[in-house]
Amino acid sequence: MKVGYKSRGIVLKLLVIALIFFIAGCRAKEGLVPAESGPLKIYTTFYPLYDFTKKIVGDRAVVENLQxxxxxxxxxxxxxxxxxxxxxxxxxxxxxxxxxxxxKKIEGQLQEKGVVTLEAGKGLIENNDPHIWLDPLLAREIARRIFEAVATVDGDNKSYYEKNYHELDEKFAMLDREYRDTLNAVTRRDIVTSHAAFGYLARRYGLNQIPISGLSPQQEPSAQQMAELITLCRSKGVKYIFFETLASPKLAEALAREAGAGTLVLNPIGGLTKEEMEASEDYFSIMAKNLAALKKALE
Ligand SMILES: [Zn+2]
Incomplete structure (x- = not known):
């Protein structure tokens, strides 16, 4: 009986997908241009893109985050x-x-069906490191690209989007100034991070990132690499090891224990926790907390 219930669910899901493709197909055939009913709908893949887009479109469009x-x-x-x-x-x-x-794999198909696509990090991502949004000035460029794309698909509301975009742009400029001023004034330069998410930020403000894991939290260090990290942290007198909200703090805590250091959160903002969402945190509030943590660790 359970199986029957399940397969009925699957059939229903397939029907929904078929219907969506059918509607998308019809729209594409009609040339997709005017006479659209309902609000403009935008999909983003993960949090920073969602947050910047929301700030630009305000209540004139619906933004859905897939993650x-x-x-x-x-x-x-x-x-x-x-x-x-x-x-x-x-x-x-x-x-x-x-x-x-x-x-990237479905981009061509989407375009064929009349969906406009924006690869926001194109030409900005270097050495297979995706974390460009943690550099306020690269994040600013991402937001500029989002504004241009939104203004292209919804020209009627361009001046509204433009106003929001200028406010957002000024926030990035302010954030950059705060990071510059604060990090110019600290004495230490080494940041020991949970995974290698802060390379662009470190480069922008003259810090030296020592990551425990690789470019993703799944790339964990070997026992020998951990031993080397412990030695390195001890010799540099590192005061705090950073861990993050969406990955296990286990390795950071072990390293801190062995190196006689404390731990602090440095949030890579790849996604927000439910609690952070409910507390109305956003990119800028978390970047401010990150800066406070950096200051504390590097003073
Ligand atoms: Zn990451």
């Missing part, structure tokens, strides 16, 4: 149903490989 709250964004792939739903949007915003490799 659920509390999910670590590396290696995250949406369900087939979520992917099907992207076809019902007018604009699809993703960062680019290696962050959301699946998105």
């Amino acid at each position: 659920p709250a509390g999910v670590e964004p590396h290696d995250y792939e949406p369900s087939p149903r979520q992917i099907a739903s992207i076809y019902s949007g007018k604009l699809f915003i993703f960062l680019g490989e290696p962050m959301d490799a699946w998105a």
